[in-house]
Amino acid sequence: MILKKTLYIFLPILILFSSCKEDKGIKRDLPPLDKSSINLKYAKGFSVTDNRDYKILTIETPWPEAKKNYKYLIASKEQLSKMTFPRDAYDGVITNDITKLVVTSTTHIPALELLGVEQTLIGFPETDYISSEKTRKRINEGKVRELGKNEGINTEVLLELNPDVVIGFGVDGVNKTFETIKKAGVPVIYNGDWVESSALAKAEWIKFFGVLFNQEQKADSIFKNIEKDYLKAKSIAKQAKTQPTVLSGAMHKDVWYLPNGSSPEAQFLNDANVNYLWSDTSGNGSLALSFEAVLDKAKDADIWLNPSYYSSLEQLKKASSLYTNFEAFKTNNVFSFTNAKGETGGVLYYELGTARPDLVLKDLIKICHPELLDGYTPYFFKKLK
Structure with a gap:
């Protein structure tokens, strides 16, 4: 999602297919579509109908309010032909x-690797x-x-690479670069995983x-294992005897942004069996609150998660001394995924978190209920020093 800085990017695309040469056989019309379809348990943004000889993939929600x-x-x-x-x-x-x-x-990278088709990747904006x-090894080898940049791909x-297809994403359906690519005859298709309303729905993409x-069967098997691992962790979290109170987010230009109670982020916290202080809210997008409103409600919160892009307590304090008023800051109970990075600075959570919600949930359980998941080391989240 990347999601560079929490923003997930995916744009629309029409696909042009160059004409196929006729073989010696007689062309036939498409047969009536069999209603056999791929089973989707959580995802709402796409559907697939399979007629053996061909499939129809429908992207139903490539971006919000499409x-x-x-x-x-x-x-084939x-x-x-x-x-x-x-x-x-x-x-x-x-x-x-x-x-x-x-x-x-x-x-998109983890899905390719999980399916064992990462060798097909030949280009990426902002590697x-x-x-x-x-x-990264394939990037270093020039493959x-x-x-x-994502906002202006070098067409x-x-x-020149002439890919078989480009997987894009969009926030509003307007992308001149993708239009140029389509006009040149390269198919472009939207991926709307980031629009889904739950962690398992996103992973199901x-x-x-x-x-x-x-590779439908392999993808289904991989997802079932992820789902099983997630639900097992959720079940373990229910064994916790206490529910620590949790604060999330940080200020940007005097406005504190944090997840609403119906967001995937808040659902993670609910499944981790914690008391997220804004769990009773709902809506689209993040909550935008004043510092005073957040302090009034979360001054004594036990744990503070994801204080924006800050990677240390000192950075938090320098950004605003107001942060030091929170008990979680005073007790050094501030955790973030910003410090788990690849060798060139990419944040691992933004790459793998969507595909592996089971790891995200187990991280949160280990942080909020340290007595559970004995021997587990958080994969994404680290305590700020």
Whole structure:
């Protein structure tokens, strides 16, 4: 999501497929669509219908309040050469034998690695944000090209790479760079995992990549293991005898931003069996409160999580001496994921946290209920020093 600084980026895309040469056989129309579909337990942002010879992938929520669905036809080159269909009925046509791929968010990297198809990645914007040791090795070997910034991808380099497909993300559906890529005949497809309303729903988007790489069963198996691990951790958290009070976020220009009670972040805290002080709120986006309102409610909070991008107590104090009023600051109970980074500075949480919510939940349980999960060492979160 990357999510550079909490912002997840993913943009819309229509896909142009170059005409396939006819073989000696007679072309046939697409057969009636069988309603067999991939089972999605949590994710709401995409759906897949499988008709054996081809699949229809529908992206239903590429970004918040999207006005339309985006449909993509996926089939082998051989099948496509035998089919006739109205191309304007789809936003893109993609072959299921992808060998060259460009993705635009670090949250996409773990899915590729979990499915064992990371070798198809040939380009990425702002590669320094990638933390994975496996993919960093490929970057250092020159196998993954730098594509500039996400806001303005170097289309010249991208088109030179000639990927089979580009996986983008968008916040509003307006992206001139993607339009240029599409006009050049390179398919672009949206990934809307960041829009999902729960951690397991976001993680289930590994099935999106499973469809693209014709590895649905493997993707389903991987997700089931992640779900099982998450639910087991949630069950363990219920054994806690106390619920520590939790504060989150920090100020930006005198406004304190923190998760609302219906957000995925707050759901993590609920599943970790803690008392998140704003759990009774709801809505879209973060809560924006005054310092006084936060201090009044959370002055004596036991634990403070994710104080923005600050990586030490000293940085917090220098940013504002007001932070020292909180009991969690005084008792050194401030935790953040900002200090778990890759070799070039990418924050690991922004890359792997979406794909592995089980690890995130176990981190929070270990922090908030240290008597549980004996022997577990937090993967993302570290105490600020």
